[in-house]
Each structure stands twice: as structure tokens, then as C-alpha cells.
Amino acid sequence: MVLTMGNYDEFALEYADKTASMEQELRKHFYSLLPDLKGKTLLDVGCGSGHDAEYYVNKGAKVSGIDISENEIELAKKKTNGNFIVGNMNNLHYENNSFDVVTSFYALQTSDDVPKALSEMIRVAKPNARIVIVTKHPTRNLLESYVNDKNLDYYAKRKVTSYIFNKSIKLSEPGHTMMDYLSASVLDKSKLEVFEEHTDFPASEQVVPGLIYPTLMILKYRKQ
Ligand SMILES: C[S@@+](CC[C@H](N)C(=O)[O-])C[C@H]1O[C@@H](n2cnc3c(N)ncnc32)[C@H](O)[C@@H]1O
DSSP states (O other): OOBOOSOGGGGHHHHHHHHHHHOHHHHHHHHHTSOOOTTOEEEEETOTTSHHHHHHHHTTOEEEEEESOHHHHHHHHHHSSSEEEEOOTTSOOSOTTOEEEEEEESOGGGOSOHHHHHHHHHHHEEEEEEEEEEEEOHHHHHHHHHHHHOOOOTTSOOEEEEEETTTTEEEEEEOOOHHHHSOHHHHTTEEEEEEEEEOOTTTBOOSSTTOOOOOEEEEEEEEO
16 A cells, blocks of 8 residues: 555554564664663654664663654554653754753654754753764655656755655655755754765665665764
8 A cells, every 4th residue: 555645643553564674774783873872861853663762772771752743652652661752853842961862763854944953953962972863865855856756956945755665655755955964053063973875775765777876874963
């Protein structure tokens, strides 16, 4: 079945199932970039059904998770021990300097204001804390918006149609440029320690057959 809403409430269970089976290698690599979590306070932004939160709890972290989808948060609460709340990543309901680690796995691209969401993650992180993120690559946005939406402009503020998990889920999410992730407002307050580009076909659709391009990127910032 192709689900057509860019709203994770509609397919919370299906997403949880597919993400568990199709993204394990990527998650393993992502986890290897995190500091030792024992006794640390960790915030997972766009935590979804709590797949990563469960791992962080098992590693000894005190986990908080925030997601805009009520259904995802209900699943997360059932999955593991943590403080899970419904909320918007553009406006985090936490005090300044609260967390030792902030993570976000494939969720930041859903924000309509990436610099604001990143600034929020940095604000709630303690000084020197790491903020570690997997997000959609702007090159993928460009190709998907060209092929799926006939959009000709990399810079246009627009929704991008994309298909994930062997085309079983259709998404419509804001498009972003690389500048959104490397804006001066973000790099003023943090140091970029890791920047990686990766390809995750077939979890992401290869919209131009044969063309190999980056579909996701990993960013690790250290709060200054
Ligand atoms: C691709 S899923 C990733 C979920 C989870 N991190 C995982 O890896 O399973 C993106 C998540 O971002 C959430 N989301 C979308 N917009 C959001 C927003 N403005 N604030 C917080 N969460 C949001 C969605 O509800 C969804 O759970």
C-alpha cells in the first residue's frame, strides 16, 4: 500500500517496522559516533517510535524524546523507559544547557526551519555537548523535487515528494539547501566535528536509475 500523507501519525507502525529492518547498518555507524552514554542525559529529537531511544537506554543514558506525532510518542512510551513528549523541534520545551548529548536520526529534514531547529538543539545542549544528526541530503532533495515534482529550482522553498522503503511510503517534506545546515547562526555557537555523505538505496528511492548520489548526511556538532 502506498501511504500518501507526509504525516507520520498516519503510518507510525509501518515506519517503525521498516526502519527496524532496513536501516541497521546506518544506525550502527551513527551509534559509533556517539560518546559513552553511561549516566548521560540524552535528548532524541524526532524520536519516532523510540527505536534509538531503546538503544540509548540500554547503554545507560537518561533519555528524553520529543516528536510531533502523538502516535509515535505512544509507541515510544510502550517501547522503553524515557521521558517522551509531543512537541515541535523548532521550539524545544527544555531549559538551556540541559543535555549531555542531543541526537536526531533522519528527522531534521522534516523541519520547515532547519537553522532554527538546529539552534534549539544547540541551546538545550550543555557546553561541549555533542549534537549528532542524520538528515536528508540536499542533493537528494534536488533530484527528487526535479523528478517527482518537476521543480527546477534548488533554492526554492517548496515541499518535496519522496518515496521510501521500496516505495511503500510516500512523503511530502520541506526541501532544504546545504546552507540551512551550515548557517552562520549555527556555526557561531558550535564547531562542526564530523561531516559525512552516504547513500542508502533502496531505503531511499534511486530516482535516476544508475545515478549514484548522496541521500543522507551525518553531522556532528560540538556546542561551544
Ligand atoms: C523519518 S522519521 C524518524 C523517526 C525516528 N528518529 C527513527 O529513526 O525511527 C521522522 C520523525 O520526525 C517527526 N517530526 C516531523 N516533524 C517534526 C517536528 N516539527 N518536530 C518534531 N518531530 C517531527 C515525525 O513525526 C517522525 O517521527
